[in-house]
Amino acid sequence: MQHPEFPDPLPEHVAIIMDGNGRWATERGMPRVRGHVAGVQSVREVTTECARLGIGSLTLYAFSVENWKRPSTEVRYLMRLLRVFLRRELATLMENGVRLRCIGRLQDLPAVVQSELQRTEERTRSNTGMVLRLALSYGGRSEIADALKAFGADVQAGRIDPSRVDEETLRAYLYDPETPDPDLIIRTAGEMRLSNFLLWQLSYAELFVSSIGWPEFKRAALHEAFRSFGSRHRKFGMVPEKASGPKERA
Ligand code: IPE
Numbered sequence: 001m002q003h004p005e006f007p008d009p010l011p012e013h014v015a016i017i018m019d020g021n022g023r024w025a026t027e028r029g030m031p032r033v034r035g036h037v038a039g040v041q042s043v044r045e046v047t048t049e050c051a052r053l054g055i056g057s058l059t060l061y062a063f064s065v066e067n068w069k070r071p072s073t074e075v076r077y078l079m080r081l082l083r084v085f086l087r088r089e090l091a092t093l094m095e096n097g098v099r100l101r102c103i104g105r106l107q108d109l110p111a112v113v114q115s116e117l118q119r120t121e122e123r124t125r126s127n128t129g130m131v132l133r134l135a136l137s138y139g140g141r142s143e144i145a146d147a148l149k150a151f152g153a154d155v156q157a158g159r160i161d162p163s164r165v166d167e168e169t170l171r172a173y174l175y176d177p178e179t180p181d182p183d184l185i186i187r188t189a190g191e192m193r194l195s196n197f198l199l200w201q202l203s204y205a206e207l208f209v210s211s212i213g214w215p216e217f218k219r220a221a222l223h224e225a226f227r228s229f230g231s232r233h234r235k236f237g238m239v240p241e242k243a244s245g246p247k248e249r250a
Pocket residue numbers: 018019020021022023024062063064067078189
């Protein structure tokens with residue numbers, strides 16, 4: 001995907017592990033939750049910028065299955081923030097033609113959050129721009145376990161023949177099979193790990209780790225990640241052919 005402001009193609013699907021909110025706040029002598037509040041501004045700016053540049057899909061890791069183990073006050077605060085975010089951002093999502101989708105064990109979220117998510121998904125369903133995917137109560141391993149459970153039920157009911165399973169069969173059982181795999185995965189705040197994010201889908205994503213904490217990750221930092229992506233040589237396990245140009249993309 002090309003944009004006149006960038007010399008090289010941009011990723012079609014960007015996934016972000018939004019990390020470092022707590023540290024950002026603690027370093028400033030504030031409670032951790034203030035970092036989450038500050039992070040909302042980055043969500044707005046990064047989402048709007050990705051939509052403007054014509055990115056196809058943006059997946060934001062907002063709450064992992066493991067995050068339920070945090071102190072209940074922080075969890076409650078995050079759930080309330082999510083609800084407020086959905087209410088406040090609807091207008092911006094509509095203005096930018098963004099479609100909201102959610103992935104994760106959504107059934108584990110508080111009922112009020114679930115209904116706000118459904119409402120926002122319905123309202124934005126006929127938008128034609130970027131797909132914004134929020135990963136909530138999400139874990140890569142739980143996604144695969146959920147897929148296996150649904151697959152098992154289909155086998156038992158005789159709807160599928162297990163001897164014909166291939167990679168595409170598994171994909172069809174994942175949370176959102178229509179969205180193509182991420183081309184670029186960004187993690188903020190310097191940590192070099194995946195923390196159970198999109199384990200199946202990240203097989204060939206390019207990695208970019210920024211030392212900037214999420215509350216300070218804005219347009220300029222996003223552009224730096226895109227420029228880095230543009231300089232990568234994706235080979236997908238093959239030997240690049242000299243004649244066909246080195247920067248082969250899916
Ligand atoms: C990321 O920031 C937001 C969530 C995981 C919800 P953190 O809260 O993990 O911030 P740090 O890593 O403790 O600094």
